[in-house]
Amino acid sequence: MRRMLSLVLIALMTIPCGANAKPILDGSVEFLITSEGLLETTKDISLVLMALVSAQGKVEHDLKENITLVNLLLSRQNSDGGWGYFKGSTSDVVDTSYAIIALNRAIALYPKGTLEYSKISRSLDHAVSFILNAYSDNGWGYVGNTKPEFYPTAMAVWALGEMGFGTKHPYIKRALNYLNSTTNYGGLSEYEAMALKALAFKSVGQKVSDEMVSKIKESLEMEELSVRERALLTYALVTCEGVNFDVAKALLTLEYLKHGEETFYWSNTPGLLTQTYVFETSAYATLSFALVSDKLSEEIENPFKASCEALKNAQNPDGGWSYFYGFPSNEKATYYALKALKLCYFRDPSIEKGLEWIREQYEKNRRVMEKYHEIYPPYVYTLLTLLEFNMLNDTEKIRDVDLIKGVRIGVGKWGNVLGPQPYDTALAIKSLLALGISSNDTDIQNAKSWLLSVSKGGWGTYVKTRFYSYMLPPEVSITLEVLEALAPISTKEELEPHLKWLIEQRTDDGGWANIKEHYLIGVFQYREEPSVELTVRATELLAKFGYDYREEVLNWLMGRKHEEDTIVDSALATMFLS
Known part of the structure; x- marks a missing residue:
């Protein structure tokens, strides 16, 4: 990397x-x-x-x-x-x-x-x-x-x-x-x-x-x-x-x-x-x-040949990519790897093979989501991948919209046994928008209103009980999912406090970790190491709203060691430098 x-x-x-x-x-x-x-x-x-x-x-x-x-x-x-x-x-x-x-x-x-x-x-x-x-x-x-x-x-x-x-x-x-x-x-x-x-x-x-x-x-x-x-x-x-x-x-x-x-x-x-x-x-x-x-x-023959070759070589025999090198294929890693490879090739055997694996997982993951009646992230990443490569027909898209809306736990809310979840709701918004549903759709607008109402900063796991509701400490990963979902349907003014929170989570060395500092009963424990994935995603998101850290993050990328980077890290960094 x-x-x-x-x-x-x-x-x-x-x-x-x-x-x-x-x-x-x-x-x-x-x-x-x-x-x-x-x-x-x-x-x-x-x-x-x-x-x-x-x-x-x-x-x-x-x-x-x-x-x-x-x-x-x-x-x-x-x-x-x-x-x-x-x-x-x-x-x-x-x-x-x-x-x-x-x-x-x-x-x-x-x-x-x-x-x-x-x-x-x-x-x-x-x-x-x-x-x-x-x-x-x-x-x-x-x-x-x-x-x-x-x-x-x-x-x-x-x-x-x-x-x-x-x-x-x-x-x-x-x-x-x-x-x-x-x-x-x-x-x-x-x-x-x-x-x-x-x-x-x-x-x-x-x-x-x-x-x-x-x-x-x-x-x-x-x-x-x-x-x-x-x-x-x-x-x-x-x-x-x-x-x-x-x-x-x-x-x-x-x-x-x-x-x-x-x-x-x-x-x-x-x-x-x-x-x-x-x-x-x-x-x-x-x-x-x-x-x-x-x-x-x-x-290299072109600026991105080496990066693309490295991603191609990391492909598993089944056609997918693992989150960590040498592990079983993973939908999220494959989604980002294919998005990166798309920058280099219109069609390549590695892409075709990866899409075949995605198509197989799409059918399996759809059945899992139907069975458990809640948002299943692997399904979302297979869906987003197939939409990215225009591989779903209108009938399949309608079926996916019905499935996503069918697993709601309220109007514009998706979650699990703990209650409606910002993460699940964000994935649902992303999926519905990618499927062509209007931003004025009732579920999307209600989802937006609910997300903005439960936090003035970042988002974390949401817990709803019979008597009260609360949110666990906010995480950058969940906050990014929410902000990425809301970005196409929100103004800067609506998201300003949440963007400010995200900026405040930047670590001293210029990156983003999932949780900047960990505390136990108010006592500081340790600082989490920033990741390439979160840093690149945060940088790209903030740039859309006029907060440009791209040059600083470029220096950050150059100054760190990448031996432990994941496939997602590698793919996102390649896209960032494109």
């Missing part, structure tokens, strides 16, 4: 969501294209070139004609094969490494045998010789014959890895040991050092440890990160990881931090003594979105 949602989420970030929406990659590339005349350092030129090359073929326009930074970079190469900080500056390992990485990626744009390919190839050979000749002791200093330092060593390893060097090369092997052992990062922050170390390791085929990846993820949770550090760490994470929730969270944060309406860029917050690093930061952000676009296209 966690992987499924991340695929959909990243697709939603990288694909335009409306007629006037611009994909984030297109907007960031437009900014970088216009930056050529403003770039001064070898590092900035190289990073912008890397970003533009990585976006080629993934944005609306062909970038090949606009990537003129190759010639600019070639023109700045010194006679010793290296590059300096500025044009004409003394060659150093760091800037030469950035140039190697950029040119090695750019050469893929040109066919072998062309003049451009030959020029870049000769330049790279010369540059690699410069790096190898600058090796000293166990790594690289900023220039040849100086003691190793972290930054030039990490960059040299990254650059040589891009050129095909691996961990068996003696220079690389010793340099990796040095990078693992040193804690002196020079002028780099620990976050920059960690990201560059991961990129260097990945480049030469050295495993990036789980511990290092975890530290990168933990660092990305820190608010004090500069945007520059965040962009670099995100690029390192995207490079090291597949498409997952942590990557999605990091990209979502970057998306939030962008500047501009049509042309997007990223920068540190400007200050009296601080630089904005706008080109470097924007380049790393663009690289992140371009790389995840590659991984996304490798993973």
Whole structure:
């Protein structure tokens, strides 16, 4: 489930969501294209070139004609094969490494045998010789014959890895040991050092440890990160990881931090003594979105394929879906699974098989409801499923209306031995409306009046005795059933106190549990964990009445673990992200 949602989420970030929406990659590339005349350092030129090359073929326009930074970079190469900080500056390992990485990626744009390919190839050979000749002791200093330092060593390893060097090369092997052992990062922050170390390791085929990846993820949770550090760490994470929730969270944060309406860029917050690093930061952000676009296209053919495949694979042999994985098929789980799959396929064997199972249960459950003369939830979910897929004829619909009305315990009231129940009455309203009964129907109007009369907040189990009636503590699950049933036939003003109650039940972490806090004789006992099902349903319901928590809930979904989610959770989350 966690992987499924991340695929959909990243697709939603990288694909335009409306007629006037611009994909984030297109907007960031437009900014970088216009930056050529403003770039001064070898590092900035190289990073912008890397970003533009990585976006080629993934944005609306062909970038090949606009990537003129190759010639600019070639023109700045010194006679010793290296590059300096500025044009004409003394060659150093760091800037030469950035140039190697950029040119090695750019050469893929040109066919072998062309003049451009030959020029870049000769330049790279010369540059690699410069790096190898600058090796000293166990790594690289900023220039040849100086003691190793972290930054030039990490960059040299990254650059040589891009050129095909691996961990068996003696220079690389010793340099990796040095990078693992040193804690002196020079002028780099620990976050920059960690990201560059991961990129260097990945480049030469050295495993990036789980511990290092975890530290990168933990660092990305820190608010004090500069945007520059965040962009670099995100690029390192995207490079090291597949498409997952942590990557999605990091990209979502970057998306939030962008500047501009049509042309997007990223920068540190400007200050009296601080630089904005706008080109470097924007380049790393663009690289992140371009790389995840590659991984996304490798993973899925459309944004929802993975989520639909996961739901399909969870189908039981009998055609239904269980509420919990591995258990017998359940009508409610099957209802939500089929609704989710309907978003991806018009007709699919899994849907057909599921509907066959639903049809069988529909007949069985109808007989159960007739026998016990009360609302039977499994029957309601089979009925709603068949109506969703337009699989009932007029005769069957009339029979269902008669059955539902026939199990009333009063005009507009449905329940059990305890008396009329909000839950049962809500299911009856939902069913009758889905069957095409008018909202002005006497039973529906009386049901609405009764429900609104028994509570000024949430609803729970209702107990009616000979002498008095009362309601047990309200529950979010029952309240949602009631509000979902009343929403099509009520105004916001009528439901306002109940909507406010629902909002008040939101847990501290942003979700909804069935009961927020449990008390025993007035003494607090424990807080209940929120569920995906209740959270998504509450969010969708509240949005209909102008209370929009969807973005916050999106972050909540990304931040939680989903190993224990049910099929209903998975299906509702998929529909939520659609």
